[in-house]
Amino acid sequence: MPSVKIPPVLRKHTGDQMSVEIAGSNVGEVLNALVSQYPDTGGQLFSGEGELNRFVNVYLNDEDVRVLDGLETAVTDTDTVMILPAMAGGSTN
Amino acid sequence: MSPEQAEQQTVEEITPQEAFTELDAGGVKLIDTREPYEYEESHIDGSELIPPGVIADRIAVAVPDKSQRIILQCRSGVRSYDAGQVLQELGYEDVASMAGGILEWEAQGLPVESNVNLTPAQRDRYSRHILLPEVGVEGQIKMLEAKVLLLGAGGLGAPTALYLAAAGIGTIGIVDDDVVDASNLQRQVIHNTSRVGTPKSSSARQTIEELNPDVNVIEYNFRLDADNILEVIEDYDIIVDGADNFPTRYLLNDASVRLRKPVVSASILSFDGQISTFVPYEGPCYRCLYPTPPPPELAPSCSANGVLGAMAGQMGLLQANEVLKLVLGIGEPLVGRLLLYEALGTRFTELKVRRDPKCPICGPDAPEVPESEMGQFPDYEAFCGGHTGS
Numbered sequence: 001m002p003s004v005k006i007p008p009v010l011r012k013h014t015g016d017q018m019s020v021e022i023a024g025s026n027v028g029e030v031l032n033a034l035v036s037q038y039p040d041t042g043g044q045l046f047s048g049e050g051e052l053n054r055f056v057n058v059y060l061n062d063e064d065v066r067v068l069d070g071l072e073t074a075v076t077d078t079d080t081v082m083i084l085p086a087m088a089g090g091s092t093n
Numbered sequence: 094m095s096p097e098q099a100e101q102q103t104v105e106e107i108t109p110q111e112a113f114t115e116l117d118a119g120g121v122k123l124i125d126t127r128e129p130y131e132y133e134e135s136h137i138d139g140s141e142l143i144p145p146g147v148i149a150d151r152i153a154v155a156v157p158d159k160s161q162r163i164i165l166q167c168r169s170g171v172r173s174y175d176a177g178q179v180l181q182e183l184g185y186e187d188v189a190s191m192a193g194g195i196l197e198w199e200a201q202g203l204p205v206e207s208n209v210n211l212t213p214a215q216r217d218r219y220s221r222h223i224l225l226p227e228v229g230v231e232g233q234i235k236m237l238e239a240k241v242l243l244l245g246a247g248g249l250g251a252p253t254a255l256y257l258a259a260a261g262i263g264t265i266g267i268v269d270d271d272v273v274d275a276s277n278l279q280r281q282v283i284h285n286t287s288r289v290g291t292p293k294s295s296s297a298r299q300t301i302e303e304l305n306p307d308v309n310v311i312e313y314n315f316r317l318d319a320d321n322i323l324e325v326i327e328d329y330d331i332i333v334d335g336a337d338n339f340p341t342r343y344l345l346n347d348a349s350v351r352l353r354k355p356v357v358s359a360s361i362l363s364f365d366g367q368i369s370t371f372v373p374y375e376g377p378c379y380r381c382l383y384p385t386p387p388p389p390e391l392a393p394s395c396s397a398n399g400v401l402g403a404m405a406g407q408m409g410l411l412q413a414n415e416v417l418k419l420v421l422g423i424g425e426p427l428v429g430r431l432l433l434y435e436a437l438g439t440r441f442t443e444l445k446v447r448r449d450p451k452c453p454i455c456g457p458d459a460p461e462v463p464e465s466e467m468g469q470f471p472d473y474e475a476f477c478g479g480h481t482g483s
Contacts, residue, residue: 008363008398018437044387055387062444082444084433086339086383087360087367 002030002075005082006041013040022081027060028071030081044085057084104177105189109198112164112191122156124148125195126167126176130223134216134230135207137166137198145172149179159184166191166198210234215307219261232421233261237307239420240264242329244317244345246297247271248400249335249359251283252409253416258301258308260417265301266329268313269293280402317341319470322348331419333412334358339386340474346371346379347470350454351462357415357427359408364401364436366408369427369446370415373455376428381449381456404436 001021006014014020015038022037024030031052035042047053058065059082065073075081107115115121116139125132125140132142143151145167156163163185165173173190180188191198199205211219211230215237222228222236241262243250246269257265271293273284281293288296294312301310313325317336322344326332332349334356336342342358349356350373358379359368371378411432418424433442450456 008365018435053387054385055383057382059444062442064445064447067447082442084367084431084444085387087362087365 001077002079002081004030004034005080007083007085009085010041010044014038024075026075027058027065027073027081030075055086059084101178102181104174106192107189109191109193109201109203113203121162121164123164126165126172130229131168135205138206145176148176152180160186162187164189164191167194169194169196227423228421235420236261237263240329241416242266242326242332244268245335246283246293247335248280248361248405249409249412251281252406253333253412254297255283256410256413257416258305261307264309266311266313267294267297268317270314270316280405319344326354327352331416332356333416342379344470347454350378355419357412359412361400361405361408363398364404366404366434367431368408368411369431372428377446377448378455380454381452382446401436
């Protein structure tokens, strides 16, 4: 199964797992399956209209899915889907 | 004299003054038998560099005529004497070694070609940089002339500032309106226990001044905003973004694209870090990567989630490394690449980041900003949902 890398901000919704194995033949299927398994991740990933939120980047291996076929991008069992939200941490107290 | 030495021929030794007189008269070949980095620092006009390790191989090309008068010279006269023996064994008939080398030459007040303005103390302090062929004296001078602005003297900025200061970055600006708190000291290694309660910018300045008096530290003990950002960043060559909040990150991006300033940008949370280098119009900008900020509830800070101190240090030093490469013009900066670091697995992952053709800031359709509106920026606090990050 493809593995999905979970960013720190979402790990509280995946039982602290940094990576989960999720079945699916394209990026959209994998992410939707992730949301059905861990419903609290949905708010970060998708807008009300079911589009990927613009502040979240999704990569298939090292490539942004937006330059591939978006949520339609085909995924194989050896692929890694990475969810990458912006982080701002630096000099915070 | 040992038997081994006795077997070898002696080499004629001449004083620097004698060498000068001969060179002045002409017809003499002067060979400098030192290493390239030494030659680069200073050398005698008209000399040819042939390092001692390769002199036996290169002399035939440099001096085809074995009856040619050759003066060999090194730093103190030892390597040139040895080279003289090598040349004599190869059949060169008229070889002399300059006793005392270029040190004695300079001590006699004889002229050298030097494009160097490092003091002896600086040559000593930065010798491990100067030894690197990619840096050398020239690169060290670039560092001493460089001006780097750090946004934040915190988890990222503290280690970055320490290493940039140690490296001899000549001007370091530090923007931070915070004071040192005891909870900072787990990772913000530029501060210390006795400075709790003092402004971070002045604490950082004290540490840097004790570490390296070559560095001029400029403190900005306020928060960057749309009214002051252009004035602050315009004097700098490179900006390091370790800001703790999204409004500042977007403001900095938009201002640095306008002024075409490269930005090295890292962020950290828990055990994870990200870093990229944004060079306007050469690669993507921060907005190409993240067109919009996350809503505040999805943008946790280190204060809420914690951060491993050593990981912050690693990301801060990756920032310093990017800055030094940009200053020196060497290597491959992280332009168009986002490097992710997971400290728990000790894993690095590299992602491609492309320029966004629809980027409202650096894309081809981005509106040109007229001079009169250069200092005007949108309301980033509202853009970022009022998130202030602290």
